[in-house]
Amino acid sequence: MTTGGLARRLGVSPTTLRTWDRRYGLGPAVRADGRHRRWTPRDVAVLEAMCRLTAAGVPPAEAARAARETAAATVAPGNRVAPAAETPSPPTPSAAGDRPSENGRRSRPAASLPLGDVRQECRGLARAAVRLDAPAVDAQLTSAVQRYGLAVAWEEVMVPTLHAVGRKWASSGDRYVEVEHMLSWHISTVLRRVTPVSRTAGPDGVPGPVVLACVPGEQHTLPLEALNAGLTEHGLSTRMFGAAVPAEALTAAVRRLGPAAVVLWAQARSTASLPLARHVAATQWGVRGARGNPLVVLGGPGWAGRSAQGMLRPQGLGEALAVLTARCESGTPVG
Known part of the structure; x- marks a missing residue:
């Protein structure tokens, strides 16, 4: 695959692929004449794992190491990329070298957005949003609501990420506007999926709305x-x-x-x-x-x-x- 085609497949920019190559050695196995990158099925499997791990909040350096170590298992016989279900699960915080504090928060800064001391889920959500990875954003938001409940997911995952995007937007001109719009849209979508519980009316009947x-x-x-x-x-x-x-x-x-x-x-x-x-x-x-x-x-x-x-x-x-x-x-x- 070419770099442009792979970037479209993964939902990231070509610049991101070049950065991962330079910083973490996740480059292509083949370079054609003129040093044009050509990505093999194994390269694609590594980068798909990298995207999933970073979307789950794993720090990029640790995600790159885990993606490389498990890449062989993600390539099916016949030199074809294995389905997503066969890719490895994100490493635990201890394996990633990013141990949580007692309250489940992290102290490391996010790679692209000024998040501060927030839950690990904020980091994964922010990385997915910056990549404009809509499926990963939706999955992260849905998982946060299911795991923590709506109130905690809103106050400790959605709001900190929205504020970080807003600060980045304000400090970089018109950049990241598309990130804020996409993130807001998916948050709104997830909020509207909430299913009501059944309630029994009190002695005075059903109250007004x-x-x-x-x-x-x-x-x-x-x-x-x-x-x-x-x-x-x-x-x-x-x-x-x-x-x-x-x-x-x-x-x-x-x-x-x-x-x-x-x-x-x-x-x-x-x-x-x-x-x-x-x-x-x-x-x-x-x-x-x-x-x-x-x-x-x-x-x-x-x-x-x-x-x-x-x-x-x-x-x-x-x-x-x-x-x-x-x-x-x-x-x-x-x-």
Whole structure:
């Protein structure tokens, strides 16, 4: 195979292949006239293993060593590349020389993104995202949710990786925009796969849904999607309206639905409107003498430092889930 063809097959850039050749000796066995690289089936097997190992969070140098040592087992008789199922599993952290601390975190920096002290899964997710390896990104995200649960996967795997991509984007001009877009898309996709658990209605029957909406002018929906997925996982009814919901539409929806709570997300202070939040909190529904109004929950850094009497501002996904679950179960405000 040519370098360009192999890069397309693996979902990496030709520059990445040349870097792995120079740093770790994962070069082609054959070089044609003019030093053009020609990759044999064994070379391909080594690099496929390298991609899988780094996507699992193994440091590149250790992944290269493990890929070389096990390459012979990944080439089938007849000089054909073996199926992916026959490739070796990632080495354990101890074998990779990257021992976890007691809390399961790592202290080594990521190869391309400024991750800091994060879970090993963040490193694998970041490497897969930078390579634009969509199948690996999806697999890493799905595995994190299955292994840790939605709240931990969001707060300790997805968010740190998103922040690292954002910092890299901000410090390198327009580079890495495509990485951020692809990663956000796959996170959103995984969040929407969450399956609700069955719940038994309380003595007062089924409570109204939780309405989730970004305030007017706000386009950042991923944190709200994570909360929606968490509520769905807890078996609670939701109505997700997404980005930049006009005030009139939000008020009309509250009157129609009679929600147990309304979550208003504001990423920036410029979009966080306390008059709107107070208006939503005062919106009523029902017959005269038995009117109800929603609990308003303010989400996002845009609300920081704002005085919001009678409204809640939970810190993080876990606290928001606890607040809203208690509200829906009791039917009365909490806090």
